[in-house]
Amino acid sequence: MRNIQKVRSDILQDMRKAKKMIDDLSVMIAGKAGDGVLFTGNVLAKAFKRQGWEVATCRDFPSNIRGEATNYTVRTSLNQVHGRRDTVDVLLAFDCEAILRHVRDIAEGGVVLCDGEGVGEMAESLRKGKTFHRSLLKKLARENFGHEIYKNMIALGALTYLLNLDPQILKRIIEETFLEKKGKEIVEKNTQALSLGWKEAKEIIKDKERHPLIKQRDKARLILTGDEAIALGALAAGCRLFAAYPICPATEIWQWLAFHLPSFKGTVVQTEDELAALNMAIGASFCGVRAMTATSGPGASLMMEAFSLAGMAEIPVVIAQVQRLGPATGIPTKSQQGDILQWIFGSHGEFPRIVLAPGTIEECFEFTIEAFNLAEKFQCPAVLLTEEDIAQNLRTSKDFNLQKIVIDRGKLLNQKELLQIKNFKRYEFTADGVSPRALPGMKNGLHLVEGNEHNERGYRDEDPLNRVLMMEKRMRKLRAASQDVPSPRIWGDRKAKIGIIGAGSTLGPILEAMAELGQKKMKSKFLQLRTLWPFPKRQAENFMASCQEVFIIENNYTGQLSHLLKSQIQTSLRVKNILKYSTLPFMPGEISTQIQGMLGW
Amino acid sequence: MVNKEDFHLEDPTWCPGCGLYGIFDALKRAAASLNLEPEQTVVITGIGCHGRVNNYFKSYGFHGLHGRVLPVATGVRLANPGLTVISVSGDGDAYSIGQGHFIHALRRNVRLVYLVVNNQVYALTEGQVSPTSPFGFVSASTPYGSKEFPLDGPTLALAAGGTFIARGFSGEVAHLAKLIEKAVNHRGFSLIDILSPCVTHNKANTYDWYKGHIDKLDEDLSSNPQDKMEAWKRLQGSEKIPIGLLYQEQKPTFEELVLAEKEKPLGLVPLEVEVSRIKKIMEKFQ
Numbered sequence: 001m002r003n004i005q006k007v008r009s010d011i012l013q014d015m016r017k018a019k020k021m022i023d024d025l026s027v028m029i030a031g032k033a034g035d036g037v038l039f040t041g042n043v044l045a046k047a048f049k050r051q052g053w054e055v056a057t058c059r060d061f062p063s064n065i066r067g068e069a070t071n072y073t074v075r076t077s078l079n080q081v082h083g084r085r086d087t088v089d090v091l092l093a094f095d096c097e098a099i100l101r102h103v104r105d106i107a108e109g110g111v112v113l114c115d116g117e118g119v120g121e122m123a124e125s126l127r128k129g130k131t132f133h134r135s136l137l138k139k140l141a142r143e144n145f146g147h148e149i150y151k152n153m154i155a156l157g158a159l160t161y162l163l164n165l166d167p168q169i170l171k172r173i174i175e176e177t178f179l180e181k182k183g184k185e186i187v188e189k190n191t192q193a194l195s196l197g198w199k200e201a202k203e204i205i206k207d208k209e210r211h212p213l214i215k216q217r218d219k220a221r222l223i224l225t226g227d228e229a230i231a232l233g234a235l236a237a238g239c240r241l242f243a244a245y246p247i248c249p250a251t252e253i254w255q256w257l258a259f260h261l262p263s264f265k266g267t268v269v270q271t272e273d274e275l276a277a278l279n280m281a282i283g284a285s286f287c288g289v290r291a292m293t294a295t296s297g298p299g300a301s302l303m304m305e306a307f308s309l310a311g312m313a314e315i316p317v318v319i320a321q322v323q324r325l326g327p328a329t330g331i332p333t334k335s336q337q338g339d340i341l342q343w344i345f346g347s348h349g350e351f352p353r354i355v356l357a358p359g360t361i362e363e364c365f366e367f368t369i370e371a372f373n374l375a376e377k378f379q380c381p382a383v384l385l386t387e388e389d390i391a392q393n394l395r396t397s398k399d400f401n402l403q404k405i406v407i408d409r410g411k412l413l414n415q416k417e418l419l420q421i422k423n424f425k426r427y428e429f430t431a432d433g434v435s436p437r438a439l440p441g442m443k444n445g446l447h448l449v450e451g452n453e454h455n456e457r458g459y460r461d462e463d464p465l466n467r468v469l470m471m472e473k474r475m476r477k478l479r480a481a482s483q484d485v486p487s488p489r490i491w492g493d494r495k496a497k498i499g500i501i502g503a504g505s506t507l508g509p510i511l512e513a514m515a516e517l518g519q520k521k522m523k524s525k526f527l528q529l530r531t532l533w534p535f536p537k538r539q540a541e542n543f544m545a546s547c548q549e550v551f552i553i554e555n556n557y558t559g560q561l562s563h564l565l566k567s568q569i570q571t572s573l574r575v576k577n578i579l580k581y582s583t584l585p586f587m588p589g590e591i592s593t594q595i596q597g598m599l600g601w
Numbered sequence: 602m603v604n605k606e607d608f609h610l611e612d613p614t615w616c617p618g619c620g621l622y623g624i625f626d627a628l629k630r631a632a633a634s635l636n637l638e639p640e641q642t643v644v645i646t647g648i649g650c651h652g653r654v655n656n657y658f659k660s661y662g663f664h665g666l667h668g669r670v671l672p673v674a675t676g677v678r679l680a681n682p683g684l685t686v687i688s689v690s691g692d693g694d695a696y697s698i699g700q701g702h703f704i705h706a707l708r709r710n711v712r713l714v715y716l717v718v719n720n721q722v723y724a725l726t727e728g729q730v731s732p733t734s735p736f737g738f739v740s741a742s743t744p745y746g747s748k749e750f751p752l753d754g755p756t757l758a759l760a761a762g763g764t765f766i767a768r769g770f771s772g773e774v775a776h777l778a779k780l781i782e783k784a785v786n787h788r789g790f791s792l793i794d795i796l797s798p799c800v801t802h803n804k805a806n807t808y809d810w811y812k813g814h815i816d817k818l819d820e821d822l823s824s825n826p827q828d829k830m831e832a833w834k835r836l837q838g839s840e841k842i843p844i845g846l847l848y849q850e851q852k853p854t855f856e857e858l859v860l861a862e863k864e865k866p867l868g869l870v871p872l873e874v875e876v877s878r879i880k881k882i883m884e885k886f887q
Contacts, residue, residue: 222886236879238872241679243672260882265862265870267679272705276672279665283645283676286663287684288868291676309666400883402876409872439868440643440661441681448655448662459656460664 022211024077026085027159030102031094034066036152040092041072043156043173045394048076049223050169052216056508057394058084060584063248063332069097076213082360082395082508086589089211090162092155094137106130111209113158113201115151131209135200141193150193157197162205164212170194220399226364226390226505227252229397230320231260233368234292236405239318240266241291243280245273248332249388250294250322274299278306282315286449288412288439290372294320296388297330300339304347307381311351313449314427314435314474316375316410320368320384322391323504325583334583335388337504337555343383344533344564350471352433352478354382354485355533359507361397363486363530364390369405370486377410377484378477379434385532387555389585390505412437418445425456429469433476478534485531488539496523498595499547501540501575503529503561505585506553512588517595524595529561535568550575551595557581605633610659615650620771620797624718625657627774628687631781635685642685645674647699649691649725650799651718660687668699671706674713675855681866682856685785686713693723696732696754703754707761709855710789714781717754717792718771720799721806728802738805754794755847756836759829765791766832766848770815771798772808773844779822783846789854796842811842818845825849 027044029037038059045055053076062068073084087107093099093114099122106112108129116134135158141150153174160170171191178186224232231253234242242261244254258268271277274295281291295303300321310317321343325334343355354374358364368384375382411434418424418438426447428435435456438445448458453470455461461470492514502510507528514524527543529536544550552562552575559577566575578594580586608629615621632642642660646652648667655662661684665673674688695703695717706715722740723729729742733754737746758766765787769777777795784791796815798808816839818824824846826832832848862870 222883224886228886232879232883235882236874238874240867240870241676243676262861264875264878265867267859267861267867269675269679269859271672272701275669276675276702276705279669279672280676280679282665283663283673284680284868285676286673287677287680287866289676289680290872291680305666306669309669313663313665402874402879405874407872407874439681440677441641441684441866441869443640446640446659446661448664450655450662451665458662460653 022213023079024075024081024085025090025163025211025213026073026075026088027090027092028071028073028088028102028105029092030069030071030098032066033062033064033068033070035070035094036149037070037072037094040152040156041074042394043170043177044159045074046173046223047165047169048074048213049221049396050218051165051213052218053078053213054080054396055223055394056081056083058389058585059393061333069101071098071102078216080396082511083389083505083585084587085512086587090159092159094151111162111211113155113162133204135204140196140200144196145189145193150189153190153193154197154200157194158201160194161198161201162210164210166215167194167198221396222399223394223396224361225252225392225394226358226361226386227322227392228256229361229364230294230368230384230386231256232400233365234318234372235260235264236402237369237372238290238407239292239372240264241269241281241284241289242266242293243269243271243277243291244293244295245271245277245299247296247299249324249392250296250320252392253294253320274302275306278303278310278317278319281317282306282310282313285315285317286440292318292320294322296322296324297326297332297339298328300342304342307353308347308349308351309451310381311353311474312349312451314379315449316379317381318368318371318375318384319381320386323385323387331583333388335505335555335585336581337387337560338557340385340532340560341564343385350475352378352380352474352481353533354378354380354481355385355531356382356486357385357503357530357532358390359504359528359530361390361395362400365400367486367530373406373408374481374485376412377408377434378481379410379437380477385504387505410434413445415442418442426458427454427456427470427473429456429473432480433473434480482534482536485534488530488536489528490525490543491528492525493523494525496525497548498522498524499543499550500524500526500553501529501543501550501561501565502526502553503532506555509586509588509591510553513591513595516588516592520596520601522596522601532564535564537568540565541569541571544569544571544573547573549599551578551598552576553578553586553591555580555585603633603636605629608632608639608659609657611657613653613657615653616801618800619650620720620799621650621718623771623774624716624777624795624797625654627777627781628654628658630774630778631785634778635782635785637685641683642687643677645670645677645686645688647690647694649694649718651689651691654689668694668697669702670694670699671702671715675706675709675711678711678713678856679860680868682712682860683866687716687785688713689716689718692717692719692721692731692733692754696752704757704761707758707763707790707792710762710764710852712789712854712856713791714784715790715792716781717794718797719754719794720797720803722799722803724799724802735805740802753836755792758792759832759836759848763792763848764789764850764852767791767793767846768842768844769793769795770811770844771795772811773817776817776820776844780846783822787849789852796844814842815844816841818843818847822846
């Protein structure tokens with residue numbers, strides 16, 4: 001035993017000397033839409049995960065199906081990561097244009113593996129410090145397997161060699177991917193393509209150019225996207241009606257549920273538009289079904305009308321909104337945080353709503369369940385606000401704990417309880433603002449669900465006093481809800497005087513920026529706002545009071561979180577905005593350098 | 602045996618002479634004759650004068666947004682197919698702002714009754730032109746006469762795959778009550794476009810005008826019109842407006858096709874976390 005450990009530590013020492021002790025590696029796969037960039041990256045991501053490493057991917061896709069430039073970064077690390085970093089170590093390029101586009105992103109000592117067909121010589125200035133390898137991927141694929149599509153598996157074989165991945169892991173993934181759907185022959189061809197790539201790479205790549213990843217124990221973890229985690233959360237929470245209209249980047253939630261819900265006796269409906277989607281969910285929820293919809297950008301705007309109805313009629317409903325770049329159609333496949341204020345202050349009239357912002361994959365799962373419970377407990381719409389970055393990209397996450405899931409239906413009455421009530425009032429005035437709820441079909445529960453202002457029994461009422469009491473009853477629910485929603489989380493050194501505030505998918509780059517600042521002996525802490533509404537006033541005020549400098553990090557132009565914060569708390573501190581509204585999420589380096597710059601470091 | 606007054610919650614306060622009184626009466630008569638139970642019935646209404654039906658008719662009710670009656674009604678049917686769902690819209694609600702939902706509910710064939718109170722005018726907003734107003738209609742919004750041609754709900758329904766297409770007249774209460782009964786018994790989406798005079802804002806299409814223009818197809822509704830071309834001809838060809846059942850066919854309902862839970866209403870199935878089954882699904886993410 002001692003001997004093995006000795007050998008292992010010797011190896012590690014040798015690797016350290018040779019600067020090959022890799023603990024974090026980024027592979028970018030770039031080409032044209034239709035090249036299979038996503039497929040290749042997803043296989044690689046899964047292989048990294050099974051190699052025992054943590055994974056975070058980042059897709060930078062155009063919003064079309066074929067032809068335009070696309071790239072997908074698969075980052076792997078020994079530590080939990082939540083996004084991409086500033087540089088790339090390995091670039092797998094399916095064409096010349098991909099190299100030219102991304103050569104500047106490649107780190108010193110990086111490797112470029114490209115499809116040699118049609119690629120000329122690179123200028124010396126571009127080549128400097130990097131290794132270039134050409135392989136005729138498409139040609140090999142055509143000649144050996146009769147179809148160019150096999151270039152992806154050949155490339156994966158080459159990466160398996162370059163990164164010293166366990167080929168058995170890859171073979172297993174091939175089997176899982178193709179055996180059921182395409183049969184044995186396709187599995188065999190892909191396995192052969194993998195071996196061919198491996199051998200090709202062995203011929204052309206020198207040992208010192210390799211980036212070997214040391215295999216770790218694959219602990220009980222998952223690898224999935226935020227959309228998948230939300231869909232899984234919905235299933236676990238008892239969502240049994242999902243109504244939606246196709247829209248990027250929220251459609252994956254629905255497609256996943258469309259496949260799985262029926263076997264849990266649930267139903268998925270593709271509606272004619274987003275107006276119908278939310279109204280249908282409201283109709284089902286009125287009759288006791290846990291119902292949900294998911295949307296993005298323009299669809300969210302169309303849902304605003306029914307959002308208000310759910311607030312007024314006090315119908316629980318869950319809306320997953322994956323933010324994409326706007327305004328208008330914007331860029332449907334890119335991440336942004338431009339819809340925050342719309343969900344908090346948007347739609348006509350004033351009504352209570354709950355807005356949660358998961359920052360990790362695990363939170364995507366847990367907050368979805370939480371959203372269903374909160375919606376029912378407070379009989380109002382609950383919004384899960386995410387971004388394309390977390391919704392569509394893969395991340396490793398610790399295994400979800402299904403045992404601790406609680407389903408809380410709030411004041412929903414059963415028939416027995418309802419029969420004991422004299423003079424049932426659906427909108428009864430109560431201390432916490434939440435009234436008992438009966439369902440159509442139940443005896444002794446007759447009521448009208450009314451979008452007009454109404455009295456306790458649900459009937460239209462324009463009396464001024466009733467209006468005041470009813471408004472206060474509805475809004476009172478938020479006070480109770482604020483005790484129940486996920487509270488903000490503080491990351492980093494609690495004594496630090498530099499504070500960062502953010503929400504959602506900026507969590508990853510913020511945490512890494514903090515680590516970078518830490519290396520420069522700059523201590524910082526991060527207030528992750530996990531509930532945006534009701535706003536965590538007290539916690540935010542305490543955090544602000546404990547800082548000398550506060551930076552708010554957001555993926556938008558106008559600083560919506562910053563506006564929200566300033567409207568909700570008392571502080572003399574001037575917060576500084578770090579905003580990004582380009583097509584890519586933040587890189588950690590962008591945050592850390594801006595913070596240093598603003599502090600005059 | 603239930604009486605029609607069992608469904609009477611409150612006396613309506615529509616304008617005296619409004620066509621809605623006849624419709625309200627016909628609805629109560631049909632409900633009584635069908636032996637419906639108020640607690641097993643949901644009336645879903647849109648925005649317009651018709652929307653007050655919820656305040657007068659005794660049942661569970663949902664009065665939501667302008668034009669969104671049918672998506673809500675579909676949600677209700679999916680949640681509890683045991684309920685009798687009667688949805689009510691105006692011509693603006695159904696054929697203008699809710700038009701998109703209308704044709705899709707038809708093609709889905711959700712089992713519900715859709716009463717479209719067609720008074721050919723926007724009444725609650727004080728008399729603007731509606732999609733069913735005749736060409737040249739002078740209204741608050743068209744003082745020089747409407748320059749748009751009207752659309753016809755039943756014709757549209759026929760094209761969109763409707764399985765029960767009928768037209769009634771609020772001045773023919775007994776006939777309308779029979780139509781509603783037939784519609785409730787129809788396994789699928791049943792449209793009744795109801796000609797209904799607005800005594801305040803539509804001085805053109807009055808009771809007398811309708812009496813001179815309607816053509817009752819079948820007094821006792823015993824016929825079973827299954828010929829689509831015949832229905833088309835009736836709707837397009839005659840000088841007069843046909844009332845009665847225009848077309849009916851049998852198709853599976855949306856609920857029958859999509860609901861996996863057949864025994865219990867989805868909304869009443871107790872929720873439990875099926876840990877082992879979900880765990881199995883999660884294996885795909887390993």
